[in-house]
Amino acid sequence: MSAMAACSSAFSSVMSTIASTVTLTLRRRLGALVIRPGYPREQRVVVEETEAHAGVSGKEVVMRRAAVYKRCGCKTRSEAGGGRCPRLGERGHGSWYFSLELPCGRDGRRHRVRRGGLRSRAAAEQARAYLLGADVVPGRGAVTVxxxxxxxxxxxxxxxxxxxxxxxxxxxxxxxxxxxxxxxxxxxxxxxxxxxxxxxxxxxxxxxxxxxxxxxxxxxxxxxxxxxxxxxxxxxxxxxxxxxxxxxxRPRAVVWTDARVAHWRATGERPPVAVWTAKQTAEFLEHARGHPLYVLYLAVALLGLRRGEVAGLRWCDLDLDAGVVQVSHQVQDRGGRTVVCPPKTEASVRTVALDHGLAAALRVLRSQRRHGDGGGPVGFLFANRDGGPLSPGYVTHTFTRLLVEAGLPPVRLHDLRHGAASLSLAAGNDLKVVQAMLGHSSIVLTADTYTSVLPCLAHRAAEATAALVLEAARDTAIALRERGRREQRRRGKGRRSRGRVAKKQHRRVRPHSAPRRSHS
Incomplete structure (x- = not known):
């Protein structure tokens, strides 16, 4: 019996060591996959901490593999689907999770590990297999780049x-x-x-x-x-x-001056980033007048909206009475699909003022879109045949075609945004106003990237500089003349003063005369 007890004790000791080793290995592997705080909650690894103790049986050392499952953050639940979101079957909706249990201790509690936020089922299975000890990812020293x-x-x-x-x-x-x-x-x-x-x-x-x-x-x-x-x-x-x-x-935006246009027509060379002058922009808009996307390009040229932002504008974002439009969404092309998503940055969510001309064009567009019952239009300002948003790629393609038809020097659609900033600056607007219009978080980005020196602005600056210098030169000439007059007056006064002193000295010094004779 003593031998049996010794064998049982040795077996328990070995199994305890194995359990501790497995637990430590899993925790080390888990540490390599933990996503640090700062990421969304569902992307973190959750570990319910309990310590493995000695005395576990051999069956308890084996990991119980839980099934990989899918979750989402929607609050909508379907009774027919067992309380699950009805959209979980859709591709791209929700994310994949897995769970597993470490060996239980003397208190019978298990170590529950849950991992979520993975993009595919295969990724969830790979991460779970890695934690369980499969050779999916080698040890730390053998991991390749x-x-x-x-x-x-x-x-x-x-x-x-x-x-x-x-x-x-x-x-x-x-x-x-x-x-x-x-x-x-x-x-x-x-x-x-x-x-x-x-x-x-x-x-x-x-x-x-x-x-x-x-x-x-x-x-x-x-x-x-x-x-x-x-x-x-x-x-x-x-x-x-x-x-x-x-x-x-970084290439700086240049302006299509007459000399650059002539060079482009002769050689075909074009600068990386170029903007139109006010006259060239007006020529394009005049050519696009009557096209279904005329108002869209007018908004880009005047407000500097990104193509995704202008494609994502909805009628509910527009307040023509107040003369403003709220930019709160954008449209992107994703793998052949057009999706609506939040704007690029927090600063991109903004309210932009409308001028009278653009507001009038939007009123005309609204009157054309009114329903038969007299109600106002709903949905997107610029919609496709199905009522969905226009693809940004289609907006760019149409812009390029209209540009070629107009015979204007080539620019990108995004260069209209550059041009809007430069034209606004040339109109005398403050740089801070231009920053708010474009939706930039930093005024440095606005100043360094999106403002080009238009010829009219350059001439105005040159004339202002010359006027300042000429005014200073006139003031200097007047001061010099005045100083010369003062100097002349001072010199003339000095000469007159010296003459009076000489006369006084001449009166004091008289020649010796003969003694007067008495008449007695």
């Missing part, structure tokens, strides 16, 4: 659609082909620098070379991913932080 980039993209659930698409494109086209097989802990500044040197050399054979701004964005994506690896303890420093990039400057 490519593997970590995939994990990092899955963890960044708060990214907008366009930002995620940009990150994914940069990861797949540049980062993984050059650095994907490199162990993450072996990544050095020299390796990252060599990648950018290779990309610069490859520019010579590219049909469309990468710009310096593209290099900055690629480094920014890698820098953000490596910062995430630092937060979970995979590496200690960020090699992308010390990488030097090719020098380059």
């Amino acid at each position: 490519g593997q970590w980039l995939d994990i990092w993209l899955e963890m960044r659930q708060s990214l907008s659609f366009n930002t995620r698409r940009l990150y994914t494109q940069q990861v797949n086209d540049y980062l993984k082909p050059c650095l994907g097989s490199v162990p993450l802990r072996s990544l050095t500044v020299a390796r990252v620098q060599a990648m950018f040197v290779g990309l610069v050399r490859a520019n010579a054979t590219r049909q469309r070379p990468l710009s310096p701004a593209t290099f900055v964005r690629i480094r920014g994506t890698l820098h953000a991913a490596l910062n995430g690896a630092i937060r979970v303890g995979l590496i200690e420093r960020n090699p992308a932080h010390l990488v030097e990039l090719p020098s380059g400057r």
Whole structure:
């Protein structure tokens, strides 16, 4: 019996050690996947802390694998669906979760782990298998840059659609082909620098070379991913932080002057960013008059709205009596679908004043859209045949076609936004007013990027500078003449004073005369 007791005690000790080891391993793996505070609540890992104790049985060491499931934040529930959201079956609605249980302790309580916010079922199964000990992701020392980039993209659930698409494109086209097989802990500044040197050399054979701004964005994506690896303890420093990039400057918007237009017609060369003059903008709007999207382009040219913002305008956002429009939504093209989403930044949500001409054009558009019962129009200002918002791509394509028909020098639709800022500044508006109109959070961005020096404004500034100098020159000439007169008066007064002194001295000094004779 003593031998049996000894064997039982040894077995319990071994099982306790195994349970403790499994628990520690799972917690370490869990720590590598924890999303730090600051992300949405449903994207964090939740662990109900209880400590594993000795004395667990062999069956309790085995993990119980819970099913992967889908959740959403909607409050709508369907009784027929068992209290679940009826839209959970739709693709792209909600996110995927998984749960598992660690070994229970002496008190019988289990360690419950829940993880959510994953984009696909496969990602949830992969993360769950990783926590359970499967070789989905190798140990910390063997994780490659490519593997970590995939994990990092899955963890960044708060990214907008366009930002995620940009990150994914940069990861797949540049980062993984050059650095994907490199162990993450072996990544050095020299390796990252060599990648950018290779990309610069490859520019010579590219049909469309990468710009310096593209290099900055690629480094920014890698820098953000490596910062995430630092937060979970995979590496200690960020090699992308010390990488030097090719020098380059952001292209400044120039104006289509007559000389630039003549050069473009002769050579076909065009500047990267160019804006129309007030006359050229008026020519385009006159050519577009009568087109169904005339009012849309008029709003972009005068208010500087982004194409997604103007496509997302609704009739309820418009107050023609007050002469204002509220920008609260934008439209984006996502994989062949047109979706409505919040504006680009918090500062993009703004109220913009309407001029009398644009307000009159909107009144005409509203009268054309009135229902037969006399009610006002609903939905989007510029809608497609189905009543949905126009695709931003269609808006851009139509603008390019009208531009070519008008025979004007080429500009992008977004350059109308540049032009609106420059025209507003040329009209004498304050830079702070232009910033509010464009929806910028920083006035520096408005001053550095969206304002070009129009010829009329340049001439006005030159004339003002010349007038200031000429006025100062006139004041200086008057002062010099006045000083000369004072000097002359002072000199004349000095001469007269010296003459009077000489006369006085002449009277005092008389020649000796003969003594007077007496007449006695």
